[in-house]
Structures are given as structure tokens and as C-alpha cells.
Amino acid sequence: MAAEPTVREAKLIQYLNEAYGKEKELETALRAHIAMTTRDAYKKRLREHLKETSQQAKGLERRIRQLGGRAEAMDLPGPDVASEAAGKALAAARKGVALAQGPLQALRGTGEAERLLKNAKTELFNEFEEIGNYLAIEELATALQDRDTARLAKEFRRQEERMASFLQRLIPQLTKQVVREEIPAAQRKAPAPATAAARKPAARKPAARKPAARKPAARSTTAARPARPKRS
Known part of the structure; x- marks a missing residue:
């Protein structure tokens, strides 16, 4: 009977199992996206990445088994469980692709370009999650002096980074295609700014001046002199 993994090995197996489950999930998603993709270069890159993912x-x-991993010990989905779940998900995905004009497309946008754009955005999200997974595995393995696991994680992380770079270049192209397909040409520019005359506020009329108040005449302060008597 095989010995139970040590605490060190159990932690490595946990992280590897998390990455494994994500890869099996993405195998299913990539197959579905390949079936929906009409751009040759995009389809080719997805096929290449599906091969990398597998x-x-x-x-x-293989590395989980070398470490003596058992899904039961970790209480996490192991390779066998994940494979069975992925098979069921793949069957559902194929059914969705066959119903290309149904709810799947309705959820993925109104036009072909937008569906491809939404797929690419989802793929980029997944790539960054995988990069995070492998970066954590690499650092964990390095800290635990497990060179084989660290080397494996570093190699896989670089593959995910290359795919993420491809998607970051593709998404702007698909976005521009959405604009061409779904926005009328007359509405692709911002509305013309208002003319200077329209922007200039109406001149305000000066307020009518009130007539200045008249000052009362100054009262003389000199005392009135008595009249001088006439000489006879």
C-alpha cells in the first residue's frame, strides 16, 4: 500500500490538481470556440493552444502521480474525476455548437464578430487565471525545493503568456470589426460640435440707469443783515 503524501507533497498536489481541473475545463471550452470560429488565423491558434492544453x-x-497524489486524500477532484466531468461538459458543448442559431449564439452577441470578441475576452480571462495558477505553483515548488514541479510550472506559464499576448492583439481587431458590422457608418464619428454662433450666449442688454437723485439746495448759514436807514 502506497504511503500517504506528506504535508509538503499534499500542498503541491493540491495546487497541481487545481491547475489540472482548469486545463480539463479549457479543453472543452476551446473545442467549442474552435467550432464557432471563422477567422483562419484565430482558428489555427486555438487549435495549437488546444494541443498545448491537452x-x-x-x-x-503525471506529476501528481509522481508525488503520490490521490484525489481522495486531498478531497479535491483528481484526474479521473475531472476527466469524467470534462467528457460530460464536452458533450453538452457540442450540442450547443450544433444549435448555433439558438440560445448559445443569442448569449454571445448579435453578430459573428461580437460572438468571436466575447469568446476571445473569455479566453483571455482564462489565460490570466492559468498564469496565476502556474505562477503560484512555481513559487511554491521553488520554496519547497521541488525543481521538477517548478520547471513544469514555468514552462506551462510561458505557454499561457504567449496565448494571452495573442489574444491581447486579437481583441482590438475584433472590436473594430464589431464597429464595422454593427454601427452605421454615419454614426461612427462623434456628433459635430455646435457652431460658434450657437455656442455664444445671447448678449445681455445693459440695465437701464435710474436718474440720479437731485440734492436739495444748500441752506445759507449767513445771518440776514438789517436794512440801513435812509439819510434825510
Whole structure:
């Protein structure tokens, strides 16, 4: 009977299992996105990354076994459980692709370009999650002096970073295509600014001046002199 993993090994297995589950999830998503993609270069890159994703899942599974991993010990979905779940999800995804004009497309936008754009945004989100997974595994393994696991995580992280870079270049292209397909040409520019005459406020008329108040005449302060008598 195989010995139970140590605390050190159990923590490594936990992180590897988390990454493994994500890879199996993305195998399903990538197959569905490939079936929906009409751009040749995009489809080709998705196929290449699907191959990388499948190889990553196998590499993770192999490393988990080398560490003596057992899903029961970790109370986490292990390779066998994840594989079964992925198979069920794949069947559902294929059914959704077959109903391309149904609810799946309705949720993915009104036009082809927008559906591709939404897929690419979802893929980029997933790539960054995977980069985070592998960065954590690499640092954990380095701290625990597990060179094999650290090397594996570093290799897989770089693959995810290359895919993320591709998507970051693709998303602006797809966004511009959405503009061309869904926004009328006449509405693609900002409205013309108002003319200077329209922007200038109406001149305000000067307020009518009130007539100045008349000052009362100054009262003389000199005393009145008595009349001088006439000489005879």
C-alpha cells in the first residue's frame, strides 16, 4: 500500500490538481470556440493552444502521480474525476455548437464578430487565471525545493503568456470589426460640435440707469443783515 503524501507533497498536489481541473475545463471550452470560429488565423491558434492544453493536462497528471497524489486524500477532484466531468461538459458543448442559431449564439452577441470578441475576452480571462495558477505553483515548488514541479510550472506559464499576448492583439481587431458590422457608418464619428454662433450666449442688454437723485439746495448759514436807514 502506497504511503500517504506528506504535508509538503499534499500542498503541491493540491495546487497541481487545481491547475489540472482548469486545463480539463479549457479543453472543452476551446473545442467549442474552435467550432464557432471563422477567422483562419484565430482558428489555427486555438487549435495549437488546444494541443498545448491537452499536453499540459497530461503533464500535470503525471506529476501528481509522481508525488503520490490521490484525489481522495486531498478531497479535491483528481484526474479521473475531472476527466469524467470534462467528457460530460464536452458533450453538452457540442450540442450547443450544433444549435448555433439558438440560445448559445443569442448569449454571445448579435453578430459573428461580437460572438468571436466575447469568446476571445473569455479566453483571455482564462489565460490570466492559468498564469496565476502556474505562477503560484512555481513559487511554491521553488520554496519547497521541488525543481521538477517548478520547471513544469514555468514552462506551462510561458505557454499561457504567449496565448494571452495573442489574444491581447486579437481583441482590438475584433472590436473594430464589431464597429464595422454593427454601427452605421454615419454614426461612427462623434456628433459635430455646435457652431460658434450657437455656442455664444445671447448678449445681455445693459440695465437701464435710474436718474440720479437731485440734492436739495444748500441752506445759507449767513445771518440776514438789517436794512440801513435812509439819510434825510
